[in-house]
Amino acid sequence: MSSDTSHAAREGFQPHALLAAVAFPGAGHMILGEVKRGVYAAIGVLGLFLGGIFLGGIDVIDSKEDRVWFLGQACVGPLAFGIDYLHQNHFKVRDPVSGRLRSARPDEGRGPDGTPQRLEIAPAPNTPAVPTQPPNRKSIGKVNELGTLFAAIAGMMNLIVIIDASYPSKRQAPSKNPDPAASLRPEGSA
């Protein structure tokens, strides 16, 4: 597909590109034929999102304890919801007193039924499966703040990418006139 053809075919709102962009960062541009642009956008968004999780651990994606931050992170798409589901259902423990999900304490593991269990660093050989470390460690301080911020900014940047994929004709075309002020001058003037 030539660039002229693709540009003409991409005038106005593109619902299929919108859906693809919401499904995965950069996919909207890819299905419009701009594969390299989509890949670069995906690297930018996923670099921030995965970088945030690398910094602060899975704890930074939490729709229950950090709901406002998750509103921004959710703009990354199903990936954010999937990681949040994983965090809520496979890493948090259900508090036996309140019945609510919470992060495991440093001296707690996660039992098969999701209840907190006391850690055994060196379990006896014939004991049933006993957790030897917490399901995850809760991040604190600057590392938690920055990890959460990285992931939230990723969502904000992906929103820009989604809008750009939905309305590709809005992008500034390459300027053929190197002097933008020239078009404003009256004819015949220097």
Place this chain on the structure above:
Amino acid sequence: MMSSLLAYRPFIDPIDAHGWWFLLLLPMAFFVALAYKSVRVADLKDLWRNTLVMSAQITLAMIGLGFAFYLFVEYLLPIIVPRT
């Protein structure tokens, strides 16, 4: 104590960046600039130059903001609200 003895698991446990957290401004600025410029530039040949320029702009702006807030808190605020 106990948690420090356990194995680090990438993407599950946080990293220990408490001593150099401010350096994380650099990758943040780079990825923000890359995501923005990838949809902004008309010709992808200009992408990396534009990305690096914007990364530098973000970094310098953040340093400038930090310095401005330092001056505000350390020098201007004591003038406005004298210590008792």
